[in-house]
Amino acid sequence: MSAYSISATVPLDNAAQLEETLRHIGATRYHSLHPFHKLLHGGKLNKGQVQAWALNRYYYQSTIPIKDAVVISRFRDRATRQEWRHRIEDHDGDTGAEGGIERWRKLTEGLGLDSAYVESTEGILPATRFAVEAYVHFVRDRTPLEAIASSLTELFAPNLHEERISGMLKYYDFVNPDIMSYFSRRLTQAPRDAGFALDYVKQHATTPAERRAVCNALIFKTNVLWVQLDALYHAYVDGHVPPGAFVPAK
Template sequence: MSAFDAIPTQDPPLLDADALEQRLRDIGAKRYHNLHPFHEMLHNGQMNKGQVQAWALNRYYYQSSIPIKDAVVLSRFRDRQTRIAWRHRIEDHDGNTDSEGGIERWLQLTTGLGLDPAYVESTQGILPATRFAVDAYVDFVGRRSPLEAIASSLTELFAPSIHEQRIAGMLEHYDFINPGVMTYFQRRLEQAPRDANFALDYVRTHATTPAAREAVCQALIFKTNVLWVQLDALYHAYVSGFPPPGAFRPERL
């Protein structure tokens, strides 16, 4: 068990798919990272440009690792139909020869914030906790069951609300943000519900025992921990003011 693994709970057994879905939604309501103080500050205009830069820089490592994670998930399945249903996620982030993907859109954000794209892509300035958390997520989907690998993506159930808050809040409060650099979030308003519905249908169908349903819930808890700990590290480094050696240091800290 890794440091990010969830501790089994004493909740009642999950006897059917409806009970599973209700538990998953409860987990999101209590554990999703929209509740973190760092996000509240970010969305309410309480950060300076350097702090927003630090967030976008560190989040790039997560965004750029998502297609790697999804390629690992894809490799877990002998079932062709599941691979077909999953593989568009890689293109959503990587793009292809004639269209941009989420990673390019994220680089539009970091460039719009004044960060050098080469520096962002190098990931040299990210926090150690960012790297450890994201790498733990990629490792998780490779070593746990395929069911748990898909279940860990279910934070997408809750993503549209945070994207809506982010678009509205950042455009309202920061004069250095313009709509052109927010296209990543606007696109995910369409993509995340589609992906979440597939994953939810998958776990409802394939988690057929109380133990399997509990494993699905623990996978989601693990993923919420991955997201939460990244914000803990950002808060400590750029709100409390203790960036570790080698990490990005904005002009105003």
């Protein structure tokens, strides 16, 4: 594999080989492996560094329903649009129902960040904005099959959420179960979403070339997630905060 694609020698002659390759990509490239997450979940960050992570991640979370609306727009098939639509409701919420964005805002508030500042996204890192916007452009510009395939990081999310919940509650006295509700809710939502997407690509990627495109779409998405943590590490662990970005209180 390269940083952007799987090797041409990887066999992708059927759906079983496709799934095997997708799971290998997750096992070797998912951002659970990033050093920043090891620090976060192991209690090695200070409150300001955790705030920086939550602030930057808010931009990703708040953009997901925009991304999903773009995915829906790619499909003439009504059944696919209906299936995908609940993802927007999961994040945006509905009348009288709290969504993922609200739960993430609860996390940032619980960490002591001003909600207006968080929602303005003025303090996020440039790399965060570039990576998230690249994701929206990807689902807009690539094939509908690749757009769905890029969501397959959800296959690997539940284990990460479990690790995050247990680690952060154990090590940080400024974290409590209430502000971690985003992650507990995703323990049931992510497997449902990932199951549909996996079944979809296995059914609709019918040639080795299409299966390769599916795998490379997942690699692209792992890069979107990974580079955001690279930027956080560089800024808030190594101490190279770019001009205008969030600076934690001393």
